[in-house]
């Protein structure tokens with residue numbers, strides 16, 4: 001085995017991406033935000049004007065390259081890091097990510113990205129499907145009000161003022177879609193360590209996960 005694979009899963013607003021990015025920075029590892037990849041496919045499909053409900057619409061993935069690098073996401077060579085956070089993308093990404101063809105294509109890319117190890121990958125199915133043999137699997141949770149509050153603050157920073165009740169509603173709907181879909185639903189891997197982040201700061205969660213990583217590394221000599 002070459003290097004450590006750290007899988008971080010959890011529902012919308014649980015802090016996965018922020019926490020994974022910080023861990024990667026601290027350890028000098030690579031971070032892959034798989035949610036950003038599903039968002040990028042959604043953005044491309046919307047821009048192409050294809051029928052989002054039809055699985056065959058996503059055949060463009062045979063030639064379009066989705067690539068995540070240094071916390072930036074690219075579709076072919078275009079940086080879409082900002083564009084993938086639009087409301088239109090958020091409202092459609094659960095539908096797009098429910099198609100087996102789309103998942104197959106992206107999971108392939110994600111597995112390849114992890115081959116070199118020393119990677120932090122975050123998403124919904126990392127511990128269960130993408131990296132079932134990960135050295136450490138963490139599942140982050142937080143109550144829905146706290147998750148909505150975090151997303152609300154993020155939105156405000158970006159100049160998007162959406163009422164908190166709408167943010168809660170969006171999160172509940174997305175959680176429901178993500179955990180009930182047929183293909184790779186959001187599920188806690190049997191061997192994942194669950195961390196409830198409701199009353200923890202980002203740094204507290206980061207430190208906790210790094211501590212767990214150290215313990216595993218020392219045990220296995222990874």
Ligand code: CDP
Pocket residue numbers: 011012013014017034035036038039093094095097098122123124125126174178
């Ligand atoms: O908004 P948030 O950061 O919580 O979500 P995200 O991580 O950007 O993921 C956006 C959407 O992509 C999720 O709601 C899922 O529908 C989908 N997704 C997935 O199906 N599998 C993954 N490994 C990651 C994301």
